Amino acid sequence: MLRLTGIHKDFNGNPVLKGIDIAVEKGDVVVILGPSGSGKTTLLRCINFLEQASSGEMIFDDLRLQLNKVSATDKRNVRKKTAFVFQNYNLFNNKTALENVTEGLIIGRGVPKNQAIEIGKAMLDRVGLSDRYQYYPSQLSGGQQQRVGIARALAVQPEVILFDEPTASLDPELVGDVLEVMKNMAREGMTMIVATHEMQFAREVANHVIFMEGGNIIEEGPPEQIFFKPKVERTKSFLSRIL
Numbered sequence: 392m393l394r395l396t397g398i399h400k401d402f403n404g405n406p407v408l409k410g411i412d413i414a415v416e417k418g419d420v421v422v423i424l425g426p427s428g429s430g431k432t433t434l435l436r437c438i439n440f441l442e443q444a445s446s447g448e449m450i451f452d453d454l455r456l457q458l459n460k461v462s463a464t465d466k467r468n469v470r471k472k473t474a475f476v477f478q479n480y481n482l483f484n485n486k487t488a489l490e491n492v493t494e495g496l497i498i499g500r501g502v503p504k505n506q507a508i509e510i511g512k513a514m515l516d517r518v519g520l521s522d523r524y525q526y527y528p529s530q531l532s533g534g535q536q537q538r539v540g541i542a543r544a545l546a547v548q549p550e551v552i553l554f555d556e557p558t559a560s561l562d563p564e565l566v567g568d569v570l571e572v573m574k575n576m577a578r579e580g581m582t583m584i585v586a587t588h589e590m591q592f593a594r595e596v597a598n599h600v601i602f603m604e605g606g607n608i609i610e611e612g613p614p615e616q617i618f619f620k621p622k623v624e625r626t627k628s629f630l631s632r633i634l
Protein backbone atom coordinates (compact mmCIF):
# COMPACT_ATOMS: atom_id res chain seq x y z
CA MET A 392 0.00 0.00 0.00
CA LEU A 393 2.75 2.43 1.02
CA ARG A 394 6.41 2.13 0.17
CA LEU A 395 9.14 4.63 0.98
CA THR A 396 12.55 4.21 -0.58
CA GLY A 397 15.79 6.05 0.11
CA ILE A 398 14.30 8.77 2.30
CA HIS A 399 16.82 11.45 3.19
CA LYS A 400 16.13 14.55 5.23
CA ASP A 401 18.57 17.30 6.13
CA PHE A 402 17.93 20.25 8.42
CA ASN A 403 20.31 23.05 7.37
CA GLY A 404 22.78 20.57 5.94
CA ASN A 405 22.51 18.35 9.00
CA PRO A 406 21.43 14.84 7.94
CA VAL A 407 18.62 13.48 10.10
CA LEU A 408 17.28 10.69 7.86
CA LYS A 409 20.00 8.88 5.93
CA GLY A 410 18.23 6.61 3.48
CA ILE A 411 15.17 5.01 5.05
CA ASP A 412 13.23 2.24 3.27
CA ILE A 413 9.84 1.14 4.60
CA ALA A 414 7.04 -0.97 3.16
CA VAL A 415 3.60 -1.00 4.75
CA GLU A 416 0.76 -3.32 3.79
CA LYS A 417 -2.90 -2.67 4.49
CA GLY A 418 -3.70 -3.66 8.09
CA ASP A 419 -0.08 -3.52 9.25
CA VAL A 420 0.83 -2.07 12.63
CA VAL A 421 4.39 -0.85 12.24
CA VAL A 422 6.11 0.30 15.42
CA ILE A 423 9.19 2.53 15.22
CA LEU A 424 11.51 2.36 18.21
CA GLY A 425 14.70 4.23 18.85
CA PRO A 426 16.42 6.65 21.17
CA SER A 427 15.42 10.28 21.29
CA GLY A 428 16.79 12.15 18.27
CA SER A 429 17.00 9.07 16.04
CA GLY A 430 14.63 10.58 13.47
CA LYS A 431 11.31 8.85 14.26
CA THR A 432 9.23 12.02 14.33
CA THR A 433 10.90 13.44 11.24
CA LEU A 434 10.20 10.23 9.34
CA LEU A 435 6.51 10.30 10.24
CA ARG A 436 6.28 13.98 9.37
CA CYS A 437 7.87 13.34 5.96
CA ILE A 438 5.16 10.77 5.18
CA ASN A 439 2.34 13.33 5.23
CA PHE A 440 4.45 16.35 4.24
CA LEU A 441 4.49 18.14 7.58
CA GLU A 442 8.17 18.06 6.57
CA GLN A 443 9.49 17.78 3.05
CA ALA A 444 12.06 15.02 2.58
CA SER A 445 15.26 16.09 0.83
CA SER A 446 15.11 13.06 -1.47
CA GLY A 447 13.52 9.65 -1.80
CA GLU A 448 10.54 7.99 -3.41
CA MET A 449 7.03 7.30 -2.14
CA ILE A 450 4.62 4.85 -3.67
CA PHE A 451 1.18 5.16 -2.12
CA ASP A 452 -1.46 3.03 -3.87
CA ASP A 453 -1.30 4.27 -7.44
CA LEU A 454 0.67 7.44 -6.64
CA ARG A 455 4.40 7.41 -7.35
CA LEU A 456 6.23 10.48 -6.06
CA GLN A 457 9.77 11.80 -6.07
CA LEU A 458 9.86 13.49 -2.69
CA ASN A 459 12.17 16.37 -3.58
CA LYS A 460 9.56 17.70 -6.04
CA VAL A 461 5.99 16.99 -5.04
CA SER A 462 3.13 19.03 -6.47
CA ALA A 463 0.53 20.64 -4.23
CA THR A 464 -2.06 18.26 -5.71
CA ASP A 465 0.00 15.19 -4.83
CA LYS A 466 0.55 16.50 -1.31
CA ARG A 467 -3.19 16.97 -0.93
CA ASN A 468 -3.83 13.47 -2.25
CA VAL A 469 -1.38 11.90 0.19
CA ARG A 470 -2.76 13.94 3.08
CA LYS A 471 -6.26 12.68 2.28
CA LYS A 472 -5.03 9.13 2.75
CA THR A 473 -3.31 9.82 6.08
CA ALA A 474 -4.03 11.25 9.51
CA PHE A 475 -1.56 12.29 12.19
CA VAL A 476 -1.82 11.88 15.96
CA PHE A 477 0.53 14.27 17.74
CA GLN A 478 2.41 13.80 20.98
CA ASN A 479 0.90 17.02 22.33
CA TYR A 480 -2.58 16.43 20.86
CA ASN A 481 -2.68 19.68 18.83
CA LEU A 482 -6.32 20.39 19.64
CA PHE A 483 -7.99 23.77 19.23
CA ASN A 484 -8.40 25.00 22.81
CA ASN A 485 -11.34 27.24 21.93
CA LYS A 486 -13.32 24.39 20.37
CA THR A 487 -15.20 21.55 22.05
CA ALA A 488 -14.19 17.92 21.66
CA LEU A 489 -16.88 17.48 19.02
CA GLU A 490 -15.87 20.63 17.14
CA ASN A 491 -12.24 19.49 17.16
CA VAL A 492 -13.32 16.29 15.41
CA THR A 493 -15.75 17.89 12.94
CA GLU A 494 -13.55 20.85 11.93
CA GLY A 495 -11.37 18.88 9.52
CA LEU A 496 -14.38 17.17 8.01
CA ILE A 497 -16.28 20.41 7.39
CA ILE A 498 -13.40 22.69 6.41
CA GLY A 499 -10.92 20.17 5.00
CA ARG A 500 -13.22 17.71 3.28
CA GLY A 501 -16.41 19.65 2.62
CA VAL A 502 -18.66 17.30 4.59
CA PRO A 503 -22.02 18.95 5.39
CA LYS A 504 -22.19 20.09 9.02
CA ASN A 505 -25.02 17.74 10.12
CA GLN A 506 -23.26 14.76 8.66
CA ALA A 507 -19.94 15.83 10.21
CA ILE A 508 -21.61 16.02 13.62
CA GLU A 509 -22.99 12.49 13.21
CA ILE A 510 -19.54 11.19 12.27
CA GLY A 511 -17.87 13.21 15.05
CA LYS A 512 -20.18 11.78 17.71
CA ALA A 513 -19.70 8.23 16.41
CA MET A 514 -15.90 8.65 16.54
CA LEU A 515 -15.96 10.12 20.06
CA ASP A 516 -18.17 7.17 21.09
CA ARG A 517 -15.60 4.83 19.61
CA VAL A 518 -12.79 6.25 21.79
CA GLY A 519 -14.94 6.18 24.94
CA LEU A 520 -15.88 9.87 25.08
CA SER A 521 -19.64 9.74 24.47
CA ASP A 522 -20.16 11.86 27.60
CA ARG A 523 -17.65 14.54 26.62
CA TYR A 524 -18.85 15.97 23.27
CA GLN A 525 -19.23 19.52 24.60
CA TYR A 526 -16.11 19.65 26.80
CA TYR A 527 -13.22 21.93 25.94
CA PRO A 528 -9.66 20.55 25.96
CA SER A 529 -8.91 22.35 29.26
CA GLN A 530 -11.77 20.40 30.85
CA LEU A 531 -10.36 17.05 29.71
CA SER A 532 -7.49 14.94 31.04
CA GLY A 533 -4.45 14.42 28.81
CA GLY A 534 -5.64 10.92 28.01
CA GLN A 535 -9.06 12.22 27.02
CA GLN A 536 -7.49 14.96 24.89
CA GLN A 537 -5.38 12.38 23.10
CA ARG A 538 -8.48 10.27 22.50
CA VAL A 539 -10.10 13.33 20.90
CA GLY A 540 -6.97 13.51 18.73
CA ILE A 541 -7.47 9.88 17.75
CA ALA A 542 -11.20 10.41 17.07
CA ARG A 543 -10.24 13.32 14.80
CA ALA A 544 -7.83 11.05 12.93
CA LEU A 545 -10.41 8.28 12.54
CA ALA A 546 -13.10 10.69 11.36
CA VAL A 547 -11.45 11.35 8.01
CA GLN A 548 -11.26 7.61 7.26
CA PRO A 549 -7.58 7.61 6.38
CA GLU A 550 -5.81 4.62 4.88
CA VAL A 551 -3.04 4.96 7.44
CA ILE A 552 -2.75 6.76 10.77
CA LEU A 553 0.66 8.09 11.84
CA PHE A 554 1.15 8.23 15.62
CA ASP A 555 4.01 10.34 16.94
CA GLU A 556 4.71 9.12 20.50
CA PRO A 557 1.01 9.41 21.35
CA THR A 558 1.40 8.57 25.04
CA ALA A 559 4.71 10.32 25.75
CA SER A 560 3.10 13.41 27.32
CA LEU A 561 0.66 11.48 29.50
CA ASP A 562 0.76 10.74 33.21
CA PRO A 563 1.41 7.00 33.58
CA GLU A 564 -2.09 6.24 34.85
CA LEU A 565 -3.63 7.73 31.68
CA VAL A 566 -1.51 5.80 29.20
CA GLY A 567 -3.56 2.59 29.41
CA ASP A 568 -6.81 4.07 28.08
CA VAL A 569 -5.10 5.52 25.02
CA LEU A 570 -3.24 2.27 24.29
CA GLU A 571 -6.49 0.34 24.68
CA VAL A 572 -8.13 2.51 22.01
CA MET A 573 -5.13 1.96 19.73
CA LYS A 574 -5.25 -1.80 20.31
CA ASN A 575 -8.90 -1.86 19.31
CA MET A 576 -8.12 0.08 16.15
CA ALA A 577 -5.40 -2.43 15.31
CA ARG A 578 -7.78 -5.34 15.89
CA GLU A 579 -10.29 -3.72 13.57
CA GLY A 580 -7.67 -3.69 10.82
CA MET A 581 -6.55 -0.04 10.83
CA THR A 582 -3.16 0.48 9.22
CA MET A 583 -0.95 2.27 11.72
CA ILE A 584 2.64 3.51 11.93
CA VAL A 585 3.49 4.25 15.54
CA ALA A 586 6.61 5.87 17.00
CA THR A 587 6.55 4.90 20.67
CA HIS A 588 8.52 3.84 23.72
CA GLU A 589 5.67 1.57 24.86
CA MET A 590 7.36 -1.80 24.56
CA GLN A 591 4.42 -3.81 25.82
CA PHE A 592 2.23 -2.28 23.13
CA ALA A 593 4.89 -2.96 20.49
CA ARG A 594 5.20 -6.59 21.56
CA GLU A 595 1.47 -7.23 21.67
CA VAL A 596 0.17 -5.23 18.75
CA ALA A 597 2.89 -4.65 16.15
CA ASN A 598 3.38 -7.03 13.29
CA HIS A 599 6.54 -5.22 12.22
CA VAL A 600 9.07 -3.42 14.41
CA ILE A 601 11.70 -0.99 13.17
CA PHE A 602 14.62 0.05 15.35
CA MET A 603 16.14 3.38 14.28
CA GLU A 604 19.23 5.17 15.43
CA GLY A 605 21.06 8.16 14.02
CA GLY A 606 18.75 8.48 11.02
CA ASN A 607 19.20 4.86 9.92
CA ILE A 608 17.19 1.69 10.32
CA ILE A 609 19.48 -0.52 12.40
CA GLU A 610 17.24 -3.58 12.47
CA GLU A 611 13.67 -4.49 11.61
CA GLY A 612 11.50 -7.55 11.78
CA PRO A 613 8.59 -9.16 13.57
CA PRO A 614 8.33 -8.39 17.29
CA GLU A 615 9.47 -11.91 18.24
CA GLN A 616 12.76 -11.24 16.45
CA ILE A 617 13.36 -7.71 17.68
CA PHE A 618 12.43 -8.35 21.31
CA PHE A 619 13.61 -11.92 21.81
CA LYS A 620 16.28 -12.62 19.18
CA PRO A 621 17.71 -9.32 17.98
CA LYS A 622 20.49 -9.84 15.50
CA VAL A 623 22.25 -6.53 15.93
CA GLU A 624 24.20 -5.62 19.05
CA ARG A 625 22.84 -2.03 19.09
CA THR A 626 19.25 -3.30 19.20
CA LYS A 627 20.12 -5.57 22.12
CA SER A 628 21.74 -2.81 24.13
CA PHE A 629 18.91 -0.34 23.44
CA LEU A 630 16.30 -2.87 24.54
CA SER A 631 18.25 -3.95 27.60
CA ARG A 632 18.30 -0.34 28.76
CA ILE A 633 14.63 0.33 28.09
CA LEU A 634 13.01 -2.97 29.17
Ligand code: ADP
Pocket residue numbers: 402407425426427428429430431432433434
Ligand atom coordinates in the same frame (compact mmCIF):
# COMPACT_ATOMS: atom_id res chain seq x y z
P1 ADP B 1 12.99 11.41 17.44
O1 ADP B 1 11.55 11.54 17.05
O2 ADP B 1 13.54 10.04 17.17
O3 ADP B 1 13.27 11.87 18.84
P2 ADP B 1 13.40 13.65 15.65
O4 ADP B 1 12.93 13.25 14.32
O5 ADP B 1 12.51 14.49 16.50
O6 ADP B 1 13.84 12.35 16.48
O7 ADP B 1 14.78 14.42 15.53
C1 ADP B 1 15.88 13.91 14.81
C2 ADP B 1 16.96 14.97 14.73
O8 ADP B 1 16.50 16.02 13.89
C3 ADP B 1 17.31 15.59 16.05
O9 ADP B 1 18.70 15.76 16.10
C4 ADP B 1 16.59 16.91 16.02
O10 ADP B 1 17.27 17.87 16.77
C5 ADP B 1 16.62 17.25 14.54
N1 ADP B 1 15.47 18.08 14.14
C6 ADP B 1 14.16 17.71 14.19
N2 ADP B 1 13.37 18.69 13.74
C7 ADP B 1 14.19 19.72 13.39
C8 ADP B 1 13.96 21.03 12.85
N3 ADP B 1 12.73 21.47 12.56
N4 ADP B 1 15.04 21.80 12.62
C9 ADP B 1 16.29 21.35 12.89
N5 ADP B 1 16.56 20.14 13.39
C10 ADP B 1 15.53 19.34 13.66
